Amino acid sequence: MTTTGNRRRTLPLLTDGPHGSRSAATCFYKCGNACDHPEPNTSGNTHISSVLQRALGRRAVLGGTGAGLGMLVLGGSLGSAAVAGTAGSGGTGTAAAGGWTPVAPNVRDNLTVPDGFRSRTVMAWGDKVYADAPAFDPHAQTPESAARQFGYNSDYVGVLPINDAQALLVNNHEYTNEELMFPAGVYSPDEIKKIAIQSHGLSVVKLQRVGGPTSGEWRAADPDNRYNRRITGTTPFDLTGPAAGDARLRTTADPSGRRVLGTFNNCSGGTTPWGTVLAGEENFNQYFGASGAKDPRYATSYARYGITGTGDRGWKDVDPRFDLTAEPHEPFRFGWIVEVDPFDPTSTPRKHTMLGRFKHEGANIQIAPNGHAVAYMGDDERGDYLYKFVSADTFDPRDTQAAKLRNLQLLTRGTLYVARLTGDDPRALDAAGSFTPADGVFDGTGEWIPLTSDTTSYVEGWSVADVLIDTRLAADKVAPTRMDRPEDVQPNPVNGRIYASLTNNSKRGSTFAVDEANPLAASYVRDAIGAPLTKESGNRNGYVIELTEAGGDHAGTRFAWTLLLVCGDPESAETWFSGFPKDQVSPISCPDNLAFDSRGNLWIATDGNVLGSNDGLFRCPVDGPSRGRVEQFLTVPLGAETCGPLVTHDDRSVWVAVQHPGEATGSTFDSPASTWPHTHDFPRPGVVVTWKA
Numbered sequence: 001m002t003t004t005g006n007r008r009r010t011l012p013l014l015t016d017g018p019h020g021s022r023s024a025a026t027c028f029y030k031c032g033n034a035c036d037h038p039e040p041n042t043s044g045n046t047h048i049s050s051v052l053q054r055a056l057g058r059r060a061v062l063g064g065t066g067a068g069l070g071m072l073v074l075g076g077s078l079g080s081a082a083v084a085g086t087a088g089s090g091g092t093g094t095a096a097a098g099g100w101t102p103v104a105p106n107v108r109d110n111l112t113v114p115d116g117f118r119s120r121t122v123m124a125w126g127d128k129v130y131a132d133a134p135a136f137d138p139h140a141q142t143p144e145s146a147a148r149q150f151g152y153n154s155d156y157v158g159v160l161p162i163n164d165a166q167a168l169l170v171n172n173h174e175y176t177n178e179e180l181m182f183p184a185g186v187y188s189p190d191e192i193k194k195i196a197i198q199s200h201g202l203s204v205v206k207l208q209r210v211g212g213p214t215s216g217e218w219r220a221a222d223p224d225n226r227y228n229r230r231i232t233g234t235t236p237f238d239l240t241g242p243a244a245g246d247a248r249l250r251t252t253a254d255p256s257g258r259r260v261l262g263t264f265n266n267c268s269g270g271t272t273p274w275g276t277v278l279a280g281e282e283n284f285n286q287y288f289g290a291s292g293a294k295d296p297r298y299a300t301s302y303a304r305y306g307i308t309g310t311g312d313r314g315w316k317d318v319d320p321r322f323d324l325t326a327e328p329h330e331p332f333r334f335g336w337i338v339e340v341d342p343f344d345p346t347s348t349p350r351k352h353t354m355l356g357r358f359k360h361e362g363a364n365i366q367i368a369p370n371g372h373a374v375a376y377m378g379d380d381e382r383g384d385y386l387y388k389f390v391s392a393d394t395f396d397p398r399d400t401q402a403a404k405l406r407n408l409q410l411l412t413r414g415t416l417y418v419a420r421l422t423g424d425d426p427r428a429l430d431a432a433g434s435f436t437p438a439d440g441v442f443d444g445t446g447e448w449i450p451l452t453s454d455t456t457s458y459v460e461g462w463s464v465a466d467v468l469i470d471t472r473l474a475a476d477k478v479a480p481t482r483m484d485r486p487e488d489v490q491p492n493p494v495n496g497r498i499y500a501s502l503t504n505n506s507k508r509g510s511t512f513a514v515d516e517a518n519p520l521a522a523s524y525v526r527d528a529i530g531a532p533l534t535k536e537s538g539n540r541n542g543y544v545i546e547l548t549e550a551g552g553d554h555a556g557t558r559f560a561w562t563l564l565l566v567c568g569d570p571e572s573a574e575t576w577f578s579g580f581p582k583d584q585v586s587p588i589s590c591p592d593n594l595a596f597d598s599r600g601n602l603w604i605a606t607d608g609n610v611l612g613s614n615d616g617l618f619r620c621p622v623d624g625p626s627r628g629r630v631e632q633f634l635t636v637p638l639g640a641e642t643c644g645p646l647v648t649h650d651d652r653s654v655w656v657a658v659q660h661p662g663e664a665t666g667s668t669f670d671s672p673a674s675t676w677p678h679t680h681d682f683p684r685p686g687v688v689v690t691w692k693a
Contacts, residue, residue, distance in 0.1 A: 026641075026663045029177045040304050040381060040472070102586050102631040105529050105613030109638045109674045111658065111688055118693045119634075121677040122207070123150045123169065123220055124686030125181075129203055131224035138669070138682065139186055146198035147232050150205070152176045153685045154657035156269035156362060156593075157644035158277045160342060162206075164213045168227055168342045169205045169220075170277045171687055172266035174643075176200065177660060179668050180683060193318045197233035200264040202279060204229040204342045216652030216691025229345045233262035236348060237338065240412045242454045243353035243468040248332045253321065260333045260351060261321070267380070268362030268488050268593050268643075273373075273395060274407035276341045280360030281351075282380055284334035288324050289316040295328035304472045305359075306381075307331050332469055337363045337377070339411065352411045354454060355389050356471035362593075366491035366498075367395050368555035373410045376498055378486030382505045383512055384472065385480045386419040386489060388448060390555045416467070417448035418480040421561055423516025433521035434574065435514045442563035442576070444516055446547070448556075449478045484508060484518050484539050488593045491554070494600025495623060498547040499564065501591035503607065506538035517545065517561065524572040525589075525610040533572055540610050541568035541575075541589040544602070546622070564602075564622065565630065567591055569611050578628030586632040587611050588618050597647040603633075605642035605656065615642045617656055634690065637676035637683075639664040644687075654690045661685060 100114035113119050126136030126149050133148035134140075151173030158170040176196040187195070205228055206221040237260045239249060249257035267282040290309030294302065302308070302324075309324045316323035321330045336351035337360055355363060358379040366374045371394030377387040392413040396403035423444040425437035437443075450458045451474055452467040459467055459474045467474040484505035491498050505512060509521025523540040524533040544565040550558035566576035569587045577585050592607035602622050606615045616635040621627055636642045636658050643657035662674030662683035674683045 024665070025177060025179060025667065026639075026660060029175055029660075029663075040306050040383075100633070103616065103633065103635055105587060105611065105616075105632070106635055107529065107612075107614055107638060108635070109661075109676055110678075111637060111676070111690075112635045113690050114633065116693055117690055118217070119688050119690040120217060120219065121679075122218060122687050122689050123154075123171070123203070123205055124677055124679070124684040125150055125152050125154075125199075126684060127220070127686075128223045129205060129228050129230050131222070131228075133223070138181070138680075139183060141182075141187075141195050142191075143194040143198045146195050147230055147234075149230075150203050150686070151201055151230070151232070152181060152196075152199040153659050154687050155267050155643040155659060156277075156279060157646045157655045157657050157687055158269065158271045158342075159207065159218075159646055159648060159653075159655060160271060160275065160277070161649075165209045166221065167207045167209075167218070169203075169207050169687065170269075170271075170340065170342050171203050171205070171657065172269060172279050173200050173202065174267055174282070174659065175265055177663055180660075180662055180672065181669060183669050189314065190318050193313065193315055196313070197262070197264075197315065197319070199232075200266070201230065201232040201235065201262070202266060202277075202340060203231075204340070204345070214652065216648070216650075216654075216689070218653065218689050227342065227345060229342070231263065231340065231349060233264050235262055237261070237263060238348050238350045239333070239336075239353060240350050241353035241355075241468065243465040246465040246469065248329050248465075248469055251321065251327050251329050251333070257329075263338050263349070263351075264334070266338065267360070270362055270364035270490075272339075272365050272407075273367055273397075274404060274410070275343060276339050276408070278363045278365075278375075279338045279340065280362040280377070281334050281336055281338060282359045282361060284359070285331070287313055287315055287334075288322050288331050289314065290324040291316060292325040294324050298328055301470050301473065302331070304470070304476075305331070305335065332357070335359065337375070337411070339408075341408075353465075353468045354412055354414060354416065356387060356416050356451070356467075357469055358384065358387075358471050361487040361489070363389075364488075364490050366496075366554045369553060370555055371395050372414075372555045373407075374491075374554040375411065376489040376491060376500075378483075378489045378500060379472070380485055380487050380503075382485055382507060383482040384486065385475050386483060386486050386500060387471075387475075388417050388419075388554075390415050390417070392454065413454040415453040416451045416471070417557070418451055418475040418478065419446055419559075420449055420479065421446040421481040421517045425516060429514065429521075433509050433514065435516055435519035435521075437516055437519075442516055442519060442566070444561055446481075446559045446561050448559070449480060450557075451475060451478065481515075481517060482512065484512075484543065487591075490594040490596065492596055492600050492602070492622065494596065494598075496549070496552055496554075497622070498549070498559075499594055499602055499622070500545050500547070501594055501604065502539075502543040502545060503590050503592055504539055504542045506536075506540060508539040509537060517563070518543075519563075520566065520574055523568055523574055526569065526612040529612040531612060533569060541566075542591050543567060544591050544594075544604065544620075564628065565591070565620070576628075577630060580626065580628035585628070585630040586618060587613070588616075588630050588632070590615075592641070593643055593645060595645045595647055598649060598651050603645055603647055603654075604630075605645045607641040607643075614638060615640065617642050617645050617654070637661045638674040639667065639683075640674070640676070640685075652691060655687065656690075657685070657687050659685050
């Protein structure tokens with residue numbers, strides 16, 4: 001190690017956070033200040049806000065009607081807990097037998113769960129993944145130690161059963177915050193960058209159930225096992241699909257264009273029916289710098305993906321592949337859906353070009369009635385699109401090696417689509433400029449527009465490889481609907497409908513026109529719990545949208561849509577909870593990742609709450625008399641974002657990742673805003689399981 005005083009600080013100490021509850025540090029490290037840059041999508045295509053605005057007025061008609069209080073009964077299991085209390089803006093309520101009282105909004109530096117539940121941090125940054133990994137010491141980190149320890153800033157959580165008592169945890173490590181990771185004066189700038197590269201990627205960790213086959217409690221198993229694995233920023237990946245080998249994917253180190261080193265900014269993901277895990281490479285643009293001029297051939301593509309070559313992490317100083325001047329093709333090798341087989345630690349992970357290249361939040365699979373695998377995806381940027389992929393081949397449900405090999409090829413051939421949504425009401429703006437539908441409901445129809453198959457491009461003048469490598473630009477050509485940061489897109493395993501979180505868009509109503517699917521030109525926020533609501537421009541609290549594929553055919557091209565939630569404080573007029581009484585729901589802001597329990601209830605994790613509270617996890621029934629009844633299950637610590645989430649198939653365990661605890665104004669390793677999980681005097685992001693005591 002090199003002690004160099006404050007020489008380590010190659011990135012600015014960030015102190016002001018202009019975007020809701022997100023600190024400036026989160027905006028910088030997580031997405032490269034994406035909201036501060038001009039919108040990459042300059043296509044002029046219709047915004048979801050224009051579609052949704054037409055439907056907002058119906059809120060006023062239905063918002064005051066009582067929908068009745070339903071009970072979701074699953075015996076003693078978590079997802080089916082009967083809840084007969086109410087949850088108003090204060091989050092209070094009375095739990096019935098087998099239920100739980102919603103957690104109130106709070107700013108505690110802890111993971112807060114309902115009475116009667118317990119939680120355990122299963123893995124945290126620096127824990128051993130391999131048995132021979134060194135003990136975690138933040139004053140003595142090396143790239144080699146980081147590559148054998150649990151990575152930083154956990155996001156997607158997958159738990160894949162081995163048997164009733166054992167499972168595999170698969171966790172994404174989205175990004176690093178060097179201000180919170182490294183004590184001052186211990187490391188040189190280059191040491192920090194090399195360690196950070198190895199702290200990205202994914203971890204696979206074997207789990208052990210605690211307390212018998214009906215328990216919801218889990219812990220990490222002994223790391224001396226065949227499954228544990230770290231995938232980092234330098235792990236080799238194979239490129240698959242029609243674009244693999246294209247000239248734009250070839251570099252000095254890989255003239256074949258088929259072998260990529262590493263993955264980073266892995267956000268959400270999904271577990272496939274064939275037992276693998278998908279992870280989405282999201283804000284990859286921020287890792288590339290430029291030592292000189294950039295290749296003019298790629299100016300349009302770079303701009304559409306936010307690749308500026310400025311404000312980067314400085315990784316080009318320790319690895320020339322991150323220098324756009326030296327390696328102009330390297331950015332084309334990121335922004336893909338990654339597939340990892342956690343049950344085969346010797347397998348090479350893959351990047352699937354057939355699913356398109358954009359800022360993937362994740363991908364989730366539904367098997368269509370005709371057997372084709374359908375992957376639903378969101379491009380997490382203001383004004384970008386919803387996508388789906390339909391495989392050319394069909395899923396083989398048999399538990400055989402031949403079936404597994406066949407299924408591992410499902411994402412290499414098929415057709416990629418992008419969504420266009422249309423409202424069913426004429427446009428009508430209220431005094432605030434928001435959309436108010438004549439029928440009082442935000443809904444309409446939509447179509448999946450084909451972009452390309454593995455053999456034929458449907459975008460005039462574009463090749464198959466063109467569409468897959470520059471998917472955003474190709475999609476712009478066919479006039480899909482621009483959405484408010486489409487993040488997680490999840491098929492509901494019970495009712496078959498598709499749910500997407502649209503996290504927020506502060507520019508809705510100004511840069512982005514409103515429509516029935518994106519109706520808000522203004523919304524309300526709070527500076528603190530109990531502070532007055534303050535009106536601000538744009539969609540600050542986000543939506544959850546529900547899609548119903550025509551005839552239940554997930555491989556089809558037509559769907560209906562409706563807004564399940566217009567999020568925010570129930571005291572605010574613009575919010576909508578599918579008609580459920582607003583005095584009986586929890587306030588919710590900035591929906592991000594989604595999950596379902598065995599009864600089909602939707603679980604919503606939030607990122608960037610602008611209502612004064614820490615972020616949290618919420619349950620929302622989507623059918624029956626309790627449809628739209630949002631109730632808060634937990635809150636995460638100060639400065640943290642709720643990631644994951646996952647409710648296990650038996651409903652006995654709820655998993656979340658606590659990402660960037662302590663990432664608040666002026667917070668550093670030496671002076672942190674949080675010390676969660678309180679094992680040290682600095683914060684450690686990690687994965688938590690919660691169960692009923």
